[in-house]
Amino acid sequence: MKNNEKRVALLMGLSLFMEMLDSTIVTTALPQIKNSLHITSANASLIISLYMIAVAIFIPLSGWLAKRYGNKTIWLFAIIIFTISSIGSGLASNFILMLSMRLLQGFSGALMVPIARLIVLENTPPQNLLKMISYVIWPALIAPAIAPFIGGILTTYWSWRLIFMINVPIGMILFIIGNTILQHESEHENKNATFDWIGFSLISLASASLLIALDIISSNKALNISSIILLLVFISSSIVTVKYLMNTKVPLFSMRTLRFSSYKVSQFGGSIMWLTVGAIPYLSTIFFQNAFHWSAIKTGSFVLFIFVGNIAIKPVANSIIQRIGFKNTILCSLFLIFITTLMIGTLTEQMNQIYILAILTFSGIGRSLALTAYNGMSLVEIPYDERNSANTLGAVSQNLSQEIGVSLVTISFSILNQYQPELDAYRLTYFLLGIVIIAPIVEIIIQPQSIGVVKQTN
Structure with a gap:
């Protein structure tokens, strides 16, 4: 190399x-x-x-x-x-x-x-x-x-x-x-x-309408006419966008890359992972500050241990993937994310701080390993001449996923806090975030053991 x-x-x-x-x-x-x-x-x-x-x-x-x-x-x-x-x-x-x-x-x-x-x-x-x-x-x-x-x-x-x-x-x-x-x-x-103005306009409309709708909902803590209209615009424009990109001769980026199973699985599961990348540190930050009444510096010091987990697994991440394969790596890391997400929601201020740091570290390990596997698997089947389109589509979904993650936990807590005490609202939000992880777990379970190895050994 x-x-x-x-x-x-x-x-x-x-x-x-x-x-x-x-x-x-x-x-x-x-x-x-x-x-x-x-x-x-x-x-x-x-x-x-x-x-x-x-x-x-x-x-x-x-x-x-x-x-x-x-x-x-x-x-x-x-x-x-x-x-x-x-x-x-x-x-x-x-x-x-x-x-x-x-x-x-x-x-x-x-x-x-x-x-x-x-x-x-x-x-x-x-x-x-x-x-x-x-x-x-x-x-x-x-x-x-x-x-x-x-x-x-x-x-x-x-x-x-x-x-x-x-x-x-x-x-x-x-x-x-x-x-x-x-x-x-x-x-x-x-x-x-040539520049695909129609495709660009449709994608921009779908992305902007979704993010603005989520921002309105999180600010108002409820649906209103504006947010409902924007969500309908998002749904309709997304449908039109997919049909347009699949049928036009020179699209802004091609959707044909989704014909490869490893890329398709990585897009769905990877998007859920990027959702948690933004959501868990953000939710943990406001959880520790508001529920535990910790200072910004103490909160940041604890959330920093998610990063410690990210780095700790990196030296051996590739070896793990090569030894047990993409499927088993992703499955193990998703279970780790699921368990640690639920466990963070059960934390209390009186708990041993070493225990809290350990949970956050293992959360970081799971997220890092899952994303390394998803991203490594996503393009092994994609020909060189299609990598631009695959990368653009992946960047769009990754960016939206991170932003949706922060918006969803904000909306979830805001709504739940109207009916539950603050601490319980945070706990339920972590629970809902953990439930989201079940979808990629099910998806990867039904995949063949050989997924992602098609061109890895070439």
């Missing part, structure tokens, strides 16, 4: 880390941002919502831009815009400027993340894919787990503006190294690639 392959994969992983850290750390600083900019809580939530919507809308654009102008060019462009918009967010003196910068951050993040994955996918032979994908995935797993801790430190002892400014040195390092080691590969370019 060439050393350059590893360097590129780690570099792309660092860009995913920067984007995911930025998208999750802001939650910790919202109270301080609200006070500093003199805005309401509803307006403050727009700082997160607008970013999420921008990412969802512009991700489908990444695949076409990569074809038209090249992976390296668009990735470097996205790094520059993300860094500049981070500076703008950190220096924002009013609400309008903040929203403008967050919109620009969302746009650049939507290009940076899928193209980072695409750079790795298009330059990695099948036999090395599992290892290279693991290099890309682990930084993305780290970010949501350490965000509460870093956010708590920065907002407690310094300023909320630093949560954006930390992107500046990372962005500069990424640009300098990326410009040096990345090759401009013209064979992947197609200067005459």
